[in-house]
Amino acid sequence: MNVIQAVKQYIAKMIEEAGQGMKVLLMDRDTTSYISMVYAQSEILQKEVYLFERIDSANRENMKHLKCICFVRPTKENIELLCQELKMPKYSLYFIYFSNVVSKSDVKVLAEADDQEVVREVQEFYGDYIAASPHMFSFNLLGCSQGINWSPNKLNRVCAGLTAVLLSLKKCPMIRYQNSSEMAKRLAENVRQVISKDAGLFDFRRTDVPPLLLILDRRDDCVTPLLNQWTYQAMVHELLGIKNNRIDLSGVPGISRDLQEVVLSSEHDEFYANNMYMNFGEIGSNIKELMDDFQKKTQSSKKIESISDMKAFVENYPQFKKMSGTVAKHVTVVGELSRLVSAKNLLEVSECEQELACQSDHSEALRKIKSLLGNERVSEFDAFRLVALYALHYERHSNNDMAALNEAMLRRGVNEKYRRMIRQLLEYGGTKARGSDLFGQKNPISQARKFFKGLKGVENIYTQHTPLLQEILDLLIKGKLKESSYPYVGTSQLRDRPQDIIVFIVGGATYEEAFAVYNINKSVPGVRVVLGGTTIHNSSSFIEEVSIATQSSIGAIPRKHPNSDSRSHSNANRRW
Known part of the structure; x- marks a missing residue:
């Protein structure tokens, strides 16, 4: 089961069915993301796809020498755009692929719009996800x-x-769902x-x-998404934000123009693939090894004393260039992560978070949170998260302690919308909303959590949480998963x-x-x-x-640092 391979094979099948010759790939906003996640542009170029266009773009030129591979979601808007396209085709032939099930009535509408008979293929290829x-x-x-x-x-x-x-x-x-969730139940029944x-x-x-x-x-x-992370991929997403494998580094002090946006893809970046689940300490030493390896290779390549040396250098130059880009990218990303960890005092913040998530020493937790709320290096958002984790863990504890933390946030100058968000978080995922007892000992899952932690022995204090x-x-x-809690x-x-x-x-x-x-x-x-x-x-x-x-009136919370077989199913193939 490999979702990247499933989508890649669909795309490869589309290109293959269009045959030889120059091609354009016509997509919508969603399918553009689907394809970019699994294929580098250079890979698709090698398959004679030389142009990439959006179906909703008004400025596309007529290029009758190109075949068109159209991959879009079967939405009402896309059907209308396709009809307009087919009435005045810009390309010689059209191979249309929908990312999900398309209705017979929509297929009929498209067929009626194809007056010039430019469509050669209409199929459903089910790559409708990131x-x-x-x-x-x-x-x-x-x-x-x-x-x-x-x-x-x-x-x-x-x-x-x-x-x-x-x-x-x-x-x-077979389908099971979380019985305490009406949304999970409805989705299960609909599927x-x-x-x-x-x-x-x-x-x-x-x-x-x-x-x-x-x-x-x-x-x-609600605890897992509130915690700071220390493995490479999760840490990048937490501190910088990953959107469709892209990282916005434009806000990094002194960033060079060519590194303002970088791509982190396990499919196209060997270093990232090997290190995405490594912890932050290991990443530092692995980055140094990557740099040392690069320096050795570039130094050896400078010894050009003959025609054969020149030939070898030219043949290896793309690899040097690629390796240079990889080194620059990861050094920049890890450098920015390190800066943020220091600037925001995240080691101390994360230690407190982990204790709130995994331990039950109330007085010590209260003491540490109050201390960190008084630390000016701790950001407003991180201060809010600490109190939020406390509220989730000690929801049934004394109201006086929560009031004291609210007062501490007020003195610290934490924005009112964050302070009001504590109540909304408890409404969303507090004890009344949860089906599980995240912190107690009342169900098999809680017992399993204790068992897991017991197996770990000496733990990294920053990765205690499971x-x-x-x-x-x-x-x-x-x-052993109870059917009463997770029915079929x-x-x-x-x-x-x-x-x-x-x-x-x-x-x-x-x-x-x-x-x-x-x-x-x-x-x-x-x-x-x-x-x-x-x-x-x-x-x-x-x-x-x-x-x-929770239909909050506080407005959106501002984000932190900017930042299988591919063959179509025989009974799903649809032709004119």
């Missing part, structure tokens, strides 16, 4: 809920995206309805153990140990959870897990999610 890594996907949707219910139109979008993931991975799963309605699309070869789709709700674990998802998956794999949709139940598991978190997943899934895939033989979410959160986007869900 493939963030081989085992993680997202829909880049923020604010999916209003109260405890779905926001208008978001349920249909998420259901369509999730069924596209299943189709691209060729999985017809089951789509599978029943389009049974022909989901008619894959049966396996001995059916795949499993598990739908969870972010409200059950996300709730890790323990849920552990219980699921061992057959329908009467069928999985009796064997699950092998292929797709987990989806309504309200967004995190890179810490992706790291947990990566470790499970690596350490548990025979089990393959893919994680998805409505979006991929860092702490600021999560607080924005909470703000939207």
